[in-house]
Amino acid sequence: MPVVWPRPRSLFWTTVGRLSVTAAAAFVVCVSAWLAPSPTGVGTHCQLGMPPCAFHLATGLPCPSCGMTTAFAHMARLNIVAALDAQPFGTALFILVVAAGIAALYCAVFNRSLLGIASRIFTKRTAVIIILVFLLTWAFQVIKTLTLR
Numbered sequence: 001m002p003v004v005w006p007r008p009r010s011l012f013w014t015t016v017g018r019l020s021v022t023a024a025a026a027f028v029v030c031v032s033a034w035l036a037p038s039p040t041g042v043g044t045h046c047q048l049g050m051p052p053c054a055f056h057l058a059t060g061l062p063c064p065s066c067g068m069t070t071a072f073a074h075m076a077r078l079n080i081v082a083a084l085d086a087q088p089f090g091t092a093l094f095i096l097v098v099a100a101g102i103a104a105l106y107c108a109v110f111n112r113s114l115l116g117i118a119s120r121i122f123t124k125r126t127a128v129i130i131i132l133v134f135l136l137t138w139a140f141q142v143i144k145t146l147t148l149r
Contacts, residue, residue, distance in 0.1 A: 011111065018108035025101025032076035032094070035069065041086040045069040061145055064138040068093070089137040 031048075038044040042062060046052060048069075055063035071090030074083035083091040107114040 015108050015111075018104045018114050021104035021114065022101045022108065025097050025104070028072070028097050029076055029101075032069075032072040035073040035076075037070050037073035037077075037079075037082065037086070041070050042066045043070070044073050062138070062141045064134065065090075067141065087137065088140065089134050092133070 035044050035047050042056060043052060045068075053063050053066055055061070056066055065087075067087030068090035070086040071083040071088075072094050074080075074086060075091055075094040080091065083094070103117055104114050106112065107117065
């Protein structure tokens with residue numbers, strides 16, 4: 001049986017996809033800039049109409065993503081120290097969102113493969129490292145909360 005290769009996408013739709021990634025990243029940065037960072041380090045997401053964190057309300061401890069929105073709001077203001085204090089992983093994730101938007105724009109302008117770049121960066125090993133760092137930052141946040149009591 002002959003191998004059937006997938007039909008290549010048109011340059012137009014490929015560019016639209018890349019620009020969509022850029023637009024999504026820009027939207028996240030703009031919303032982050034619009035939000036007022038919570039002085040407590042958590043709860044900024046409530047400005048978006050979301051309920052308070054149930055885990056945090058029930059236990060008094062931060063959930064794994066507590067402080068992410070606050071970190072994004074601080075990073076949009078280039079307040080790196082406050083962002084790191086709110087949620088270190090959120091700070092890194094914000095940088096990743098900005099980098100993805102810039103990379104997607106570069107790929108759209110110069111007709112490069114965004115998936116090719118992403119597949120070289122995000123391997124199984126990278127995924128494991130990201131998960132471990134995420135869990136370590138959560139542990140750090142829990143320890144920080146417990147020591148401040």
